[in-house]
Amino acid sequence: MDSEAPAKRPRNAANTRAAILAAAKALLAERGFAGWGVNAIARAAGYDKQLIYRYFGGMDGLAEAIAEDVSAWMQTALVRPDHSAPPASYAEMMARVAVALLDALRSDPLAQKILAWELSAPSKLATAFSEARGKALSGWIARERGTLQRPAGIDAPMLNALLIAAIQQLVLSGAASGRFLGLDLRDDAGWDRVRSGVAGLTRAMYR
Amino acid sequence: MDSEAPAKRPRNAANTRAAILAAAKALLAERGFAGWGVNAIARAAGYDKQLIYRYFGGMDGLAEAIAEDVSAWMQTALVRPDHSAPPASYAEMMARVAVALLDALRSDPLAQKILAWELSAPSKLATAFSEARGKALSGWIARERGTLQRPAGIDAPMLNALLIAAIQQLVLSGAASGRFLGLDLRDDAGWDRVRSGVAGLTRAMYR
DNA sequence: GGCTTGTGTCACTAACCGGTGATAGTTAAC
DNA sequence: GTTAACTATCACCGGTTAGTGACACAAGCC
Known part of the structure; x- marks a missing residue:
């Protein structure tokens, strides 16, 4: 019977730090940034909140750590599946990128919450994540584009921004x-309709 | 010298109610829904928070009152300026509607905050406002469309939703x-670029 | 053995939150 | 003038927040 023993955990700063980080991310993904604070995170992690100050220097540092974490993940996540045929046209490429972004965002509650946060209040986490996301996206597009000709006489960055904005908004609203x-x-079913709409819109843009 | 007199206000329930409502809207427009509560509103309005419970039944009632207020305003705001020529094509009509919506949203911090709220947390104010906005928008489009032919073979509601989603996202991010x-x-300058991008995109959609 | 360093917990503060009951002051009806 | 209804304020409640200082315990070092 170890039900009375206070569950002696081995003391390990690295593990503890990771556990707090994981709890903070999980809490943010589940319930959003409302009520996201030291008390709730410490409670969820099973450690004293003092450790958040000691290991992260407070909520700001914790938020930065999450931003780094998510950014690194995003850099690796946005890649074309191996051996799929490279796109035949710029329109085809952007259509694929757009749909892939939609699916990636839709399956990532943490990213959704951070995006929503970005829209509600300027914060360190929000801006850091925003910049990282921008870089990852443009790098992704540049990689996918390869040697494809960008359509002439068109403000392609603007149209792409509109496309991505629409996708973000729909995912967040959904x-x-x-x-x-x-x-x-x-x-x-609803999302299938969105996917075909996005694909059609992209082709119409760059037709 | 009335600097010592406690500024005897005439007692008037209707005035007080209106003052509280105005303060609540102003506070929401300025600082968003974070920290938007009875204490802050009462402080800003210069009345005791008890009156919020008396006149609105609490924050929910106050939120509903704001939703009604904003919805009514929106119904009257989304109209084509008098005597402007009716649009010549569906594409032209939607381009105008889209740009008008962009400008209207961009100049309305309160609507922006409510939209952002909608994306962060489900709430009475958010859903009520969302439905009212949807009705106002579709009514507006129907009115503007008049007898114009809707393009065939295209999921126009989907494309319009994408367009509006992009506009919302850009305004909120901005x-x-x-x-x-x-x-x-x-x-x-940046918004001019967005406007021409939106107009171009709309024409490309319905070309 | 003793001692230092690192790890984790506890207890406490001051400020804020939403919400309520009692009370004071004003107005209007009678 | 008296009384009743309305308007507004105050003081407090329990609960939660962020943040801090003091303490207990463990591990390793000498």
Whole structure:
């Protein structure tokens, strides 16, 4: 019976730091940034909040650590699946990138919460993440583009920004309320419609 | 010298109610929903928070009152300026609607904060406002469309939703951080670029 | 053995939050 | 003038927050 023993954990600063970081990320992904603070995180991690100050220097440092973490993950996540045929045109390439971004965002509640945070309040985590995301995205597009000709006479960066903005907004709205204007974003059928809409829109842009 | 007199205000329930409502809206528009609560609102309005409970039944009622207020305003705000020529094509119509929506949203911090709130947490104010906004928008488009032919073979509601989603996201990002991906949204030059991008995109959609 | 360093917990503060009951002051009806 | 209803304020409650100082314990070093 070890039910009475206070569960002697081995003391290890690295492990503890990682556990706090994981708990902070999980809490942010689950419940968003409302009520995201030292008390809740320490409680969820099972450690005293004092350790958040000791290992991260407070919430700001913790937020930075999360931003680094997520950014690093994103750099590796945004890649074309091996051996898939390279895109035949700029329009085709952007259509693929857009749909891939949509699916990646939709399956990542943590990124959603950070994006929503970005829109609600300027913060260290938000801006750091925003810049990292921008770099990862443009690097991804540049890699995918390869030697493809960018269409002439068109403000392609602007159109791409509009496309990505639309995707972000739809993912955030879908996660928050399950719909956007008339669209039903609660099940895969709705998202299939969005995917084909995004693909069609991209081709129309660069036709 | 009335500097010592406690500024005897005439007692008037209607005035007080309006003052509280105005303070609540102003506070929400300025600082967003973080820290938006009875204490801050009562302090800003210059009345005791008890009156919020008496006149609105609490924060929920106050939020509903704001939603009604903003919805009513929106119904009247989304109209084509008098005597402007009716649009010649569906594409032209949607381009105008999109740019008008962009400008309207951009000049309304309160609507921005409510939209951002919608994305962060489901709430009565958010959902009520969301539905009202949807109705106002579709009504507006229907009115503007008049007898124009909707393009065939195209999922127009989907494309319009993407367009509006992009606009919303850009306005929110611009207000929060002044930029989106590579775009600079801090001054009118950046927004001019967005406007022409939106107009071009709309025409490309419905070409 | 003793001692230092690192790890983790506890207890406490001051400030804020939403919410409520009692009370004072004003107005209006009678 | 008296009384009743309305308007507004105050003082407090329990709970939560961020942040800090003091303490207990473990590991390793000498």
